[in-house]
Each structure stands twice: as C-alpha cells, then as structure tokens.
Amino acid sequence: MKKNGFFETKKGKTIAAAVILALLVIIPLLMDNNIILKQNKYFYVLLCLIGIYTIITSGLDILFGYTGQISFGHAGFFCIGAYGSVLLTHPGWGLGKLTGYVLPPILSILLVACITACIGALLAVPASKLVFHFLSMLTIAFNQIIYLIANNFSWLTNGSIGITSVPAVTILGFSFSTVSSKLRYYYLVLFFVIVLLVVKTHIINSRVGRGLIAIRENPTAANGCGINVAKYKIMSFAISAFYVGLAGGLYVHMIGFVSPDTFIQNTSVIFITMLLFGGSGNLVGPILGAAVITFIQEGLQSLADYRMLIYGVLLLIIILFQPQGLSGLGKTFSGLAARGKGGESNG
C-alpha cells in the first residue's frame, strides 16, 4: 500500500485547510450581520464548545492516538485548567482573595496551561512505567483525586456550589465578554484552535513526533533506536495536559461559572468517546469527533438520563464497524469502491 490521493499531498492539504478556515471565519460573521441564516447566540456557544473540545481531543490524541497511552483522567487536567484560571483571575477567590491582585484572564489561561503541563509530567513519572489497564486505573484515580479536591476543599473552591461571575477575557481594552459579543469569543477560541492544531502538526512531523509514534508502534524497537521511552511518555503527557489545561481556561472564561460536576469521571469518558468516534492518530479525527458528539449532546438535552447509554451504543458501533472513526470513512469507502470495480484492494 502506498500513500496516494489528492488530499494526502501537501498542496491538497493546504488548499483544504485554507478553504475550511475561510468558511469558519466568514460564515459566523455573515450570520452575525443577518446576511445568511439568522443571528443565533446559542449557535456561537455551540461553536465555542466544539472549539474547546477540539483542543481537548487533539491533546488527548497526542497521548492516545500517537503515543499509544490511554488516559481516562483528562477531565482532571480540564479541572485544573478551569479552577486554576478562576483562582488566578477572580477578585473574590484564590489569588485575588489573598493578595488583592489578580492576573488578566488571557495571561492566566496560558499560565494554567503551563501549570497543568507540569502536573501532567508529574503524573507521568509513575504512569510512564504502566501500560493498558494499570495506566487506565492510575488515570481514573487521578481524575477522582482532582474532582474530590474541587468538591471538598471549600475554602479554596467553594465546594460543590462552585464559583460564579468569573471575569471575562480582555485583550488591549477589547472585552471578550460572552454577554455582549459571543462572536468575539468564538474568534478567540478559533485562534487558539488553529494555533494548537498547527503546533500539533509540527510536533507530530518532527523528530519528537516520530519518537512518540515509534513508542506506540513498538516500544522495544523505539528503545533500540535511541529513544528514551520513559522521557518521551512524560513529554507526551505534559503536552497533552497543556492542551487540556488551556481548554479548561478558555471554557471557564466563556461560561463564567465553574463547579466540580463538570469534571466527573464521565467527562473523561466523553473525551475518549469523542476521540474514538472521530478517529485517533490524525488531525481531522479529533475535530470531527468533538463536533459530532457536541451536536449529539446538545440535541439530546431532553434525554439527559439516557445520554451515556446512547454514547455506549455509538461507541460500540464505531469500534465494531469503523475502528478508524469518522475520519477513516473516506478510506473505507474508497476501499469498497475499488473492490466494487474489481480493482485490487491493496492491503
């Protein structure tokens, strides 16, 4: 089997990316001015959520899709990012309560991303020695610990009630308050999504990225090729945690409210579901997964009790019939078409 097809060439990829980007910039702008469709504030929230989940699933993909390490604890990193940014920016809590000074939200989002990365690296020190189910257990435990801290350390986090009126992002006097203009926040999220996806692509197509993929493919051979497997696993955890921590910051300054319920174990499972549904180990899969699952989630608001059941069934269908996720559909179809024409289906 050889690499082929227009969208696998560099030129094809660039054109496709440029077209999609232009649509993502222009369509919401036209909608905001009622040129096409109608202005719909709820729709922007949905787009922002998809952007945030895209960052999370892309981060998870670096760990799971490329390095081959499972994590059922990414809601823990999400929690650290969200609460971290609240505690650094809220006048009544954390840093603001202690010193009277707060950080501007945009700075704190970047700072908590770095802090989350460090915590990810710390978690990875024991995690890098574990595989499969032991690693799953460790990451689940991590998620639980972080959740319990958020829920029980009331002096720090206000416990299960949560913290309200989280300050909005302002950059150079421009307010990104979601009350006045959700469109602006959408562009902020879009900016981060693009930057982080470009960074992801750059990492994957480098010496470091090849090291990560080599670990997924064959840890023994990776070690024999001069790759310090433990160090690279730690690096992968840290990068992954950076993405999710940053997404946590973006999330909390959009919603303006944080409570521990958002970061329960189920949330980690949903992240994994998104990734598997969209397809792991590529650029497009996490985006597709985040988008489709977010739409399903919002569409099923009235069926909230059955949500996990529906995810379960969807995941089962994907794993059984389309293990590469939605992003692999193209290949599956072209394979079927080739077989239909009597051409060889190269394997």
Add this chain to the structure above:
Amino acid sequence: MAETILKVVDLTINFSGLKAVDTLNFEIEKGEIFGLIGPNGAGKTTTFNMISGALKPTSGEVWLNGQRIDGNYMYQTNKLGIARTYQNINLFRSMTVLENLLVGQHCRLHSGLFPAIFRTPKEKKEEEAAVQKARDTLEFCGLGHKEDTYSSSLSYGEQRILEIARALVSDPVLIILDEPAAGMNPTEKNSLADLVKRIRARGITVLLVEHDMKFVMGITDRICVLNYGKRLALGTPAEVQANPEVIEAYLGGGD
C-alpha cells in the same frame, strides 16, 4: 594485533536459578564479522540482549571501545554506537520505509520540542539532511524503490533488510544482527551476505547470530560457539568445524 572493539568479560545472567549465560568471555576486533552460534536455547539472543542493553547481566562486564556499557539502557547503548536487529522483526509497522529510517537516526539528531514547534531553520535543515541520509542508506541496502511503502506491506525478506537499514542509519561502530537470514530464500540470502560484507567494508564491525551454517561459515571471520550458556569453542570457521566438542553438541553424543 587489531584493535579490540567489544570485550565481554565473565558475562553471567541468572533467570530465577537458571544460568542462561555463564561466565562468557570473548573479544571482537574492529572490522571483523563475528558469528555467535549454538543450539537452540544456548543463550545467544540473551547475550545479544545484555550487550545491547535490553537485559542487565547478573555479573560480568561488557566494554565497548574501552568504555563499560553493561547495565546501560538500549537507547544509551545505541547512542554509544551499537545498533541491532531483532529475531522477531520489530519494525514500526504503520510507518513508511523512509519514516522507519528517520526514527533510526533519532540518537544522531538533536532537534527537541521547541525547535519542532517553531520549525526553526536549523530544524528544517537537520530534517532535510536526515531524509537524504535515509535515502542514501536505503539505496545502499537495495530498498531505494520502496521508500514510500508501509513497512508492514514489505515481504518478509525485505522487512529483515529494512531492520538492518534502520540499524545502519544510526552510524553504529558495531551492528548486531539477530538471525538476519531467517525465513529468507537462497537468492535473498546471497544478497544479504553481500550486504553484510559491504557493511564491513564501511568500517563497521558485525556481530551476528545465525542458524544457517552455510551462511555463517561463508561470511564470518571468527565464530564463538555457545552451549548451555557456556563457551564451547572460539576460532575461525574451519577451526570450529573441526572441533569434536562442537560436532558433539550439534549432532548429539553417542549415548
């Protein structure tokens, strides 16, 4: 006398009471093709694993160019100049042939995370040079026409050659080949023998384990025979073949 490149001193490993390798001694000279043979379970691959760093010996020492290397991890040994292949092929299966060789150069490249994220000119230059080197090595090993093929869809013989290429591309001083001819047809074996000789001609020392006696006797300069983890004989192929103990170990004694 030629310079010693690898020295194995009293190498011993215990697997819960079983001495898989027992006080093994040998020296390999720079630029020779050295064979390690012995019946199944004699401890050949275990010896390889201790030299390359996959296993820690219970006691004994391994010296590479005057530097002690036993107890190192494989990635450290690789950087010091030992590259190896595996008995059960260990390729990066979903990577292309070229990508396998880029991973193979890992220890010789330097760009870390941040140069990668910002695509610095230095990183780009290093990557271009790495691709060129990978292509040259593939050409040298006769896989030049396969660079965009996924390694999992190569034939068995080609996969073995690709493992050698991946080891070779890391600029080793010593290359360790674990049963390189296993599963190859006679034509492939001939071109493999030719490749091993050309590798030696580049100044790289070769250590190999092989079951195919005709192959081993044809290309090695010296052979060490192992039996039950102990050294049974050491010498040129002709000397080893004439050794009565070796004949007994291989053909069985008259008991």
